[in-house]
Amino acid sequence: MAVMTRVLIIASLLLVLSLHLLHVVQADDQLESTNAQNTLPKTIDCGSACATRCQLSKRPRLCKRACGSCCFRCQCVPPGTSGNTDVCPCYATMTTHGNRLKCP
Template sequence: MKPLTATLAILLLLFTSSFLQVTMAGSAFCDSKCKVRCSKAGVQKRCLYFCGICCEKCHCVPPGTYGNKDACPCYRDLLSSKKTPKCP
């Protein structure tokens, strides 16, 4: 009985972890654009996080790894609570 219970517990754990990963993933468009945008960032995880938020909200990401924000005014104009630019 113990091996069956352990097997079921492991399967349940694998299923829930894969489900959470899928639900937390962003769109393929934003993920690919932000990967390019943040490719040279010093803190990759933070850059990808904020870029993803901005992309989902604005549906665009400026080209290149830095600057060019005029290509996407919504992305350029998003501000943090401290009134600083939110998007990398």
């Protein structure tokens, strides 16, 4: 009888320890995913990105001004001098008060 009691106690302790270990591992996974989500957003040099984007524009100062405000809000500028808006959806969907596309 004493042997059976000891076996039950040891089995119970092993169960509690394994549940505690599982809890610790899950807490660590949640902490890692939270830290990954809370990383600071990358910032880009809007001046040079917009200068590249607007280099072929017929109205480069207007283009750079509009691009600059879009870049500041979205923190991205599509590559190239036009198009490629799928790379930066925020930039591609921003509109003026007249519902025209704001970003060049």
